[in-house]
Amino acid sequence: MDIRDICVKNRAMLPLDQILHGDCLAQMNALPAASVDLIFADPPYNLQLQNDLHRPNMSRVDAVTDAWDQFESFAAYDAFTRAWLGACQRILKPTGAIWVIGSYHNIFRVGTIMQDLGFWILNDVLWIKANPMPNFRGVRFTNAHETLIWASTGQGRRYTFNHHAMKGLNDDKQMRSDWELPLATGHERVRDANGEKGHSTQKPESLLYRVILSSSHPGDVVLDPFFGSGTTGVVAKRLHRNWIGIEREAKYVELAQRRVDATLAEPFDEAVFEVRSKKQAAPRVRFSILLENGLLTPGQTLYFQKDPARRAILKPDARLRLDDGFEGSIHQAGSHLMGGAPCNGWDHWFVAGEAGWVGLEGLREMVRGK
Numbered sequence: 001m002d003i004r005d006i007c008v009k010n011r012a013m014l015p016l017d018q019i020l021h022g023d024c025l026a027q028m029n030a031l032p033a034a035s036v037d038l039i040f041a042d043p044p045y046n047l048q049l050q051n052d053l054h055r056p057n058m059s060r061v062d063a064v065t066d067a068w069d070q071f072e073s074f075a076a077y078d079a080f081t082r083a084w085l086g087a088c089q090r091i092l093k094p095t096g097a098i099w100v101i102g103s104y105h106n107i108f109r110v111g112t113i114m115q116d117l118g119f120w121i122l123n124d125v126l127w128i129k130a131n132p133m134p135n136f137r138g139v140r141f142t143n144a145h146e147t148l149i150w151a152s153t154g155q156g157r158r159y160t161f162n163h164h165a166m167k168g169l170n171d172d173k174q175m176r177s178d179w180e181l182p183l184a185t186g187h188e189r190v191r192d193a194n195g196e197k198g199h200s201t202q203k204p205e206s207l208l209y210r211v212i213l214s215s216s217h218p219g220d221v222v223l224d225p226f227f228g229s230g231t232t233g234v235v236a237k238r239l240h241r242n243w244i245g246i247e248r249e250a251k252y253v254e255l256a257q258r259r260v261d262a263t264l265a266e267p268f269d270e271a272v273f274e275v276r277s278k279k280q281a282a283p284r285v286r287f288s289i290l291l292e293n294g295l296l297t298p299g300q301t302l303y304f305q306k307d308p309a310r311r312a313i314l315k316p317d318a319r320l321r322l323d324d325g326f327e328g329s330i331h332q333a334g335s336h337l338m339g340g341a342p343c344n345g346w347d348h349w350f351v352a353g354e355a356g357w358v359g360l361e362g363l364r365e366m367v368r369g370k
Contacts, residue, residue: 007035014221034091039222039223040222119152160220183204202231216239220241221241221243330345
């Protein structure tokens with residue numbers, strides 16, 4: 001049984017679209033390995049607040065003073081962080097990814113531990129708050145952003161990135177790593193029975209929308225080990241992802257369940273909710289199939305970027321042999337010619353035909369057409 005079969009089998013054992021009440025470490029350790037596609041984690045920030053905060057008019061600021069955000073030392077916080085990140089590492093599929101959000105109080109410690117565990121950081125994204133709380137005492141800069149770390153399960157591992165979907169959200173320009181989005185306020189802010197904030201660190205739905213849309217596909221499993229007010233579940237439901245929430249505090253479980261239950265999602269239509277480009281969504285084709293089907297022949301010459309001076313001979317085992325003796329796949333040979341830069345060989349290798357240059361991508365489309 002290969003890793004794909006294991007992932008499919010383990011997924012069938014998951015408690016999909018449910019909130020698990022309990023400690024995140026215990027709950028994740030009870031889940032099958034290699035079963036989750038995406039994790040969004042909003043852990044305690046360990047803000048280390050010593051005293052109440054007040055505005056200039058002496059009214060008290062509703063800050064994060066909850067017991068779940070308090071740790072006796074940095075060492076205790078680091079041990080906690082290493083434990084839950086290790087649990088995340090076990091349940092993520094090899095092709096999965098994780099997002100962790102934090103502030104200057106904790107994000108650098110979290111990032112170090114992620115790298116120590118072997119996660120491969122893909123980006124740090126800044127959530128620029130359009131309406132941040134001012135620094136009332138005027139002794140520091142207004143803290144107007146939080147940092148998200150996006151990481152794959154290891155160096156060189158495949159992961160999901162819906163590049164075209166992010167361009168679509170950004171007026172057809174590449175999405176940058178600084179996201180200006182407002183705090184969760186107004187009708188979006190969840191309130192308790194007394195009209196007070198239901199959760200002190202509720203994240204805006206717009207933030208989770210970008211995270212989930214960029215890094216997963218419909219039907220994928222999105223897990224949030226610190227479910228809180230349930231924003232991850234709300235957005236995952238709207239985007240037709242399966243979700244799992246883990247939450248220790250009973251009052252938050254009840255709050256989040258009501259919120260998710262009240263969320264409506266349009267009926268699933270693959271043509272609507274599939275955001276991958278046509279090339280990404282197309283069936284996979286092995287390069288060797290071009291040889292096996294006679295579209296290419298052993299000993300044939302291929303040219304890199306239509307340059308007669310940069311050529312390769314196609315070997316019977318589907319590897320390319322360059323003039324300098326290097327041998328490798330179409331991707332490895334292209335990378336070699338580009339000084340080690342990543343290369344998609346389908347786009348860069350050509351054969352010379354009677355009617356001109358024919359790219360490998362065109363030959364691949366012929367196979368798909370059959």
